[in-house]
Structure formats: structure tokens, C-alpha cells
Amino acid sequence: MKGTAYLVQGALISLWWLGLAISDDFYNAFQFPEISKVAFNSFLAPDILIITFLSILRAYKTSRDLELIILGGFAYGCLYCLNASILSSGGYLSTTIMFLGLFYNLFLVYQSGLFRESRSRNPLTNALKTILQILSVWSITLILFPWIIIDAFEIETTSSQAIKILSYIIFVFSSILGLSSAYVLVKYGNGTPLPADQTQKLVVIGSYKYVRNPMAIAGMGQGLAISLYFGSIHILIYTIIGGLLWHIVVRPIEEKNMFKRFGKDYQMYHEKVKLWTPKFGKTPYKMHN
Incomplete structure (x- = not known):
């Protein structure tokens, strides 16, 4: 699972540099005002050698x-971009991408300690x-990144x-799905949707009896709604990449x-119960307490 995550990372960084090379609009979106193109392009070698190449190498060779x-490498890049x-007073997209990469790698390195069961059984606290x-x-x-x-x-x-x-309709329905899914986790699972504060019980009621992760579907729906509102292919791509990363990287770890x-x-x-395709009918099995 980790190997796939690092392979995806290497591929995305390679595609990012390819986009910079073939599209002026794409390149300009990531530029920092008053910083020369030479200074910006000087990151090509470190990105390819330290992050891309080593990510691909890590995909096939387990090495802490x-x-x-x-x-x-991501930590240094984040400090530079920040x-x-x-x-x-610009280049916020580049800085955002670097920090997303940093958090992505923090997740990969320290994932074993991120999935913990909630210690609270108090519904109000949860x-x-x-x-x-x-x-x-x-x-x-839904606000900062799209902006x-x-x-x-x-x-x-x-x-x-x-x-x-x-x-509007897609956003409202997606939000209701997300909120209702969170509600049943809190009420019946003795926990929260947060991986570091997971439910103490397996929840298979509400939206969870139709799909395994309705909150992921809700998030994708919200992103789609925002992209439709602004007529932005860029926000749609952001939504799709987010969904793919969740499906390829986070989901297998969570399911394990x-x-x-x-x-x-x-x-x-x-x-x-399917992951993305709703299965209508009764709860798959009777939940044991």
C-alpha cells in the first residue's frame, strides 16, 4: 500500500513539471511575483532527484x-515556498501544494499512530x-483551497x-449526506469520523448500510458542486485528484x-456493501454489541 502511495506521488510530481513545461497558464498560476523564472526553475533538479526519483525508488524498496x-525534502520546500x-505576497498555490505534499508524507511515515479508537463514550463530547x-x-x-x-x-x-x-442542489444534498453520516458515527459508534478518534463500534446503519464510506462520496459531491458553480475544470481536477488519493492511498490503510x-x-x-455504488436494502448483518 505504501509503495503505491509513493509511486502515485512520483507520478503526480512528474505530471506537474510536465504541465509547467507545456502550458504558460499553468506555469504562471504557480509563479511567485517578483521571483525570476530561473529561481523557480532551479527547483526542477531537486524535485526530480530528491522527491520524484526517491519516491519511485521507495515504491519498490521498503526503506524508512x-x-x-x-x-x-518536502519540509525544506515548504519553508522556502512559505x-x-x-x-x-503571492505564489499561494505553490505553497499550498508543497504543504499538501508535506502532510501527505507525514501521513505515510507516521500512519501507524494516526488510526486510534476514541476514548470518549460521551455523545456530547464526540x-x-x-x-x-x-x-x-x-x-x-471547500473554501480556502478553491479560493x-x-x-x-x-x-x-x-x-x-x-x-x-x-x-446548489448537489452541494446541499452532498452536505446533508456528510452531516448525517457523521451523526450516526457519533450517536451509534461512540466516536467521530476523524481517523485519530475513530468509533468504538462498527456502524452499519443510516447511510452506511448503502455504501461503505458515504462521507467520501459527500466530499466528492461538494467538490463537483463548487466546480460547476464556477465553471472551473481546475477545481474539478482538484476534486478528482483528492478522491483518487483517498481511494488509492487512504482507503486501503483505513480498511486494513x-x-x-x-x-x-x-x-x-x-x-x-460496495464502496462507491449504493446497495439499497436491509443492513448487511445484525450488529453485535
């Missing part, structure tokens, strides 16, 4: 040292933590009124943890 070197954004989590995640993924993309690519809203209405914690119950649930 390689993981830490790659993580260090300083450049502060000094130039509800408050869930609300805080949702507000934080939505603020970052950075819109600003970098100088996107102007071109969608018709009908498309905007459609985007679920198999370990819930055993045969989760195995039966996993076999009977």
Missing part, C-alpha cells in the same frame, strides 16, 4: 531512511469534536443560472485498520 529523506509567499472537525475540513477543502485555485488561475464564473442551481479492529463483522460488511 528513504521516507525520511523525502519528508525532509517564505517566498510572504516576501512576494459531537463537539465532530463539529470542530467538519468546520475545519470544510473551511480548508487559492480561483485566484491563481484568475477564474471568472461563467456558469449559467441553471448550472448554478444544479450546483477496520479489518483488524472488527474482524469478521467488517469482513462481512465489506463483502456485502
Whole structure:
């Protein structure tokens, strides 16, 4: 699973540099004002050698040292980009991408300690933590990141009124799906949606009896709605990449943890309920307390 994650990382960075090479609009979106193209392009060799090449190497060779070197490369890049954004009052998309890469690699390196069962059985406490989590995640993924993309690519809203209405409908329904899914996790699972504060019980009711991860579907729907509203292919690509990374990288790790914690119950649930395609009908099996 880790190998695939590093291979995907190497591929994405290679595609990013390819995009910079063939598209002026793409290149300009990542530029820092008042910083020369020579200074920007000087990151090509470090990116290819330290991050891309080592990521591909790590995909086929298990090595903690390689993981830490790659993580260090992202940490250095983040500090450089953050300083450049502060000094130039721009380049926010580049800085954002670097920090996303840093958090991605922190997840890969320290994933074993990130999946923990909630210690609280208090519904109010878990509800408050869930609300805080949702507000934080939505603020970052649905407001901040799209705004950075819109600003970098100088996107102007071109969608018709009908498309905007459609985007409202998709966003509202997706949000309801996400909120209702979080609600059943808190009420019936004794935990939260946060991987570091997981439910103590396997939840197979509500939206979870139709699909295994309705919150992922909700997030994809919200991203689609925002891309439709602004008529932005860039936000749509951002949404698709986010969904693919969750599916390829996060999901297998999360499901491995679920198999370990819930055993045969989760195995039966996993076999009977699809990940993306809703399965309508009764709960796959009776939940054991």
C-alpha cells in the first residue's frame, strides 16, 4: 500500500513539471511575483532527484531512511515556498501544494499512530469534536483551497443560472449526506469520523448500510458542486485528484485498520456493501454489541 502511495506521488510530481513545461497558464498560476523564472526553475533538479526519483525508488524498496529523506525534502520546500509567499505576497498555490505534499508524507511515515479508537463514550463530547472537525475540513477543502485555485488561475464564473442551481442542489444534498453520516458515527459508534478518534463500534446503519464510506462520496459531491458553480475544470481536477488519493492511498490503510479492529463483522460488511455504488436494502448483518 505504501509503495503505491509513493509511486502515485512520483507520478503526480512528474505530471506537474510536465504541465509547467507545456502550458504558460499553468506555469504562471504557480509563479511567485517578483521571483525570476530561473529561481523557480532551479527547483526542477531537486524535485526530480530528491522527491520524484526517491519516491519511485521507495515504491519498490521498503526503506524508512528513504521516507525520511523525502519528508525532509518536502519540509525544506515548504519553508522556502512559505517564505517566498510572504516576501512576494503571492505564489499561494505553490505553497499550498508543497504543504499538501508535506502532510501527505507525514501521513505515510507516521500512519501507524494516526488510526486510534476514541476514548470518549460521551455523545456530547464526540459531537463537539465532530463539529470542530467538519468546520475545519470544510473551511480548508471547500473554501480556502478553491479560493487559492480561483485566484491563481484568475477564474471568472461563467456558469449559467441553471448550472448554478444544479450546483446548489448537489452541494446541499452532498452536505446533508456528510452531516448525517457523521451523526450516526457519533450517536451509534461512540466516536467521530476523524481517523485519530475513530468509533468504538462498527456502524452499519443510516447511510452506511448503502455504501461503505458515504462521507467520501459527500466530499466528492461538494467538490463537483463548487466546480460547476464556477465553471472551473481546475477545481474539478482538484476534486478528482483528492478522491483518487483517498481511494488509492487512504482507503486501503483505513480498511486494513477496520479489518483488524472488527474482524469478521467488517469482513462481512465489506463483502456485502460496495464502496462507491449504493446497495439499497436491509443492513448487511445484525450488529453485535
